[in-house]
Amino acid sequence: xxxxxxxxxxxxxxxxxxxxxxxxxxxxxxxxxxxxxxxxxxxxxxxxxxxxxxxxxxxxxxxxxxxxxxxxxxxxxxxxxxxxxxxxxxxxxxxxxxxxxxxxxxxxxxxxxxxxxxxxxxxxxxxxxxxxxxxxxxxxxxxxxxxxxxxxxxxxxxxxxxxxxxxxxxxxxxxxxxxxxxxxxxxxxxxxxxxxxxxxxxxxxxxxxx
Amino acid sequence: xxxxxxxxxxxxxxxxxxxxxxxxxxxxxxxxxxxxxxxxxxxxxxxxxxxxxxxxxxxxxxxxxxxxxxxxxxxxxxxxxxxxxxxxxxxxxxxxxxxxxxxxxxxxxxxxxxxxxxxxxxxxxxxxxxxxxxxxxxxxxxxxxxxxxxxxxxxxxxxxxxxxxxxxxxxxxxxxxxxxxxxxxxxxxxxxxxxxxxxxxxxxxxxxxxxxxxxxxxxxxxxxxxxxxxxxxxxxxxxxxxxxxxxxxxxxx
Numbered sequence: 038x039x040x041x042x043x044x045x046x047x048x049x050x051x052x053x054x055x056x057x058x059x060x061x062x063x064x065x066x067x068x069x070x071x072x073x074x075x076x077x078x079x080x081x082x083x084x085x086x087x088x089x090x091x092x093x094x095x096x097x098x099x100x101x102x103x104x105x106x107x108x109x110x111x112x113x114x115x116x117x118x119x120x121x122x123x124x125x126x127x128x129x130x131x132x133x134x135x136x137x138x139x140x141x142x143x144x145x146x147x148x149x150x151x152x153x154x155x156x157x158x159x160x161x162x163x164x165x166x167x168x169x170x171x172x173x174x175x176x177x178x179x180x181x182x183x184x185x186x187x188x189x190x191x192x193x194x195x196x197x198x199x200x201x202x203x204x205x206x207x208x209x210x211x212x213x214x215x216x217x218x219x220x221x222x223x224x225x226x227x228x229x230x231x232x233x234x235x236x237x238x239x240x241x242x243x244x245x246x247x
Numbered sequence: 248x249x250x251x252x253x254x255x256x257x258x259x260x261x262x263x264x265x266x267x268x269x270x271x272x273x274x275x276x277x278x279x280x281x282x283x284x285x286x287x288x289x290x291x292x293x294x295x296x297x298x299x300x301x302x303x304x305x306x307x308x309x310x311x312x313x314x315x316x317x318x319x320x321x322x323x324x325x326x327x328x329x330x331x332x333x334x335x336x337x338x339x340x341x342x343x344x345x346x347x348x349x350x351x352x353x354x355x356x357x358x359x360x361x362x363x364x365x366x367x368x369x370x371x372x373x374x375x376x377x378x379x380x381x382x383x384x385x386x387x388x389x390x391x392x393x394x395x396x397x398x399x400x401x402x403x404x405x406x407x408x409x410x411x412x413x414x415x416x417x418x419x420x421x422x423x424x425x426x427x428x429x430x431x432x433x434x435x436x437x438x439x440x441x442x443x444x445x446x447x448x449x450x451x452x453x454x455x456x457x458x459x460x461x462x463x464x465x466x467x468x469x470x471x472x473x474x475x476x477x478x479x480x481x482x483x484x485x486x487x488x489x490x491x492x493x494x495x496x497x498x499x500x
Contacts, residue, residue: 158438182438
């Protein structure tokens with residue numbers, strides 16, 4: 038009798054584990070973001086995970102999916118939502134993400150150096166108008182497909198890593214209004230760029246260094 | 248007397264011609280869609296309302312018209328349809344959304360779809376389409392969504408597609424496409440995700456330290472990127488077995 042109870046419990050635990058584990062990666066990603074972000078205005082209230090159905094996360098505010106039939110996130114646009122916190126590693130479960138726009142919020146902490154291993158296919162990364170600090174990670178140079186990088190109006194310090202200047206698809210770059218310093222590395226192929234508002238940044242289109 | 252009779256005949260002929268023309272114009276789009284219906288097997292009877300005797304197709308289910316009674320949308324996704332597409336689809340001049348995804352449609356993509364210059368969304372994904380992607384699709388300058396993934400399309404990716412500046416979402420994955428992947432024009436925005444699981448020539452996913460990208464010689468052939476659709480069930484099971492082991496140990500079985 039005891040053994041059958043144990044087997045039943047085992048089966049139950051197995052199914053619970055199985056459910057968590059087979060929850061699609063992208064659902065896990067968004068769940069992680071919601072848990073991690075502070076959302077005082079309740080802007081992410083539509084992010085409701087109580088009922089799984091085909092493509093349900095695609096109806097969440099700010100979430101764009103690759104198509105209607107899969108829970109596979111293409112873009113995340115959450116601008117001006119009074120969100121705060123730091124960027125969590127839950128992003129690594131959004132492996133098909135190509136656009137990330139978190140502009141106009143109150144995110145803080147560093148730009149994670151792992152971001153391009155979490156979401157290696159980023160084409161547009163907009164973290165502008167937040168409170169990100171510390172330096173721009175050189176590892177952003179691993180986001181091979183990046184076309185547009187907006188880091189303006191934050192509290193970033195240190196140099197602009199030369200690795201970013203080697204991104205072959207980068208066309209739009211803004212690092213304006215931070216606390217950056219040092220020489221701007223040589224970029225080629227930028228159609229739009231902004232470096233102003235960094236007192237100790239020099240070179241490029243700005244005043245010559247030293 | 249003869250002249251007035253003649254005049255009356257001419258007048259009647261003109262009226263007849265005008266009536267004829269308006270009826271034909273009203274039905275041209277209905278005829279085009281009816282040609283599609285004739286070419287499809289429809290076991291779920293989703294096309295039951297498609298009555299070709301009506302003056303226009305605007306009352307048909309799954310068809311949407313604008314206020315000039317011209318077809319703007321065809322929504323037949325997930326409808327258990329099989330059979331083939333027809334060139335007459337290219338006659339729907341105001342069509343903006345062609346949603347035929349997740350059916351069992353076979354045959355080729357008609358070149359005539361390139362005539363649908365108002366098209367915003369072309370969703371043919373999850374079907375059995377074969378043959379090439381028609382280069383004429385490059386004429387669809389308003390196209391924002393082009394999803395042809397999960398078919399058996401072959402040959403190369405037409406370079407004409409790189410001229411479509413409006414393109415936001417491109418999915419050509421899971422086909423039998425060959426040749427190079429364009430990176431110019433609008434294709435600068437597209438990553439290996441859009442091209443996965445084909446026989447395309449794609450450079451390695453993880454780039455080496457600063458090197459200009461060259462068409463790879465060492466990694467020709469299928470890109471080894473598996474899209475996690477059924478999220479690595481096997482991988483997750485492997486992760487799980489240690490937990491199961493410790494669970495069983497805890498229960499001392």
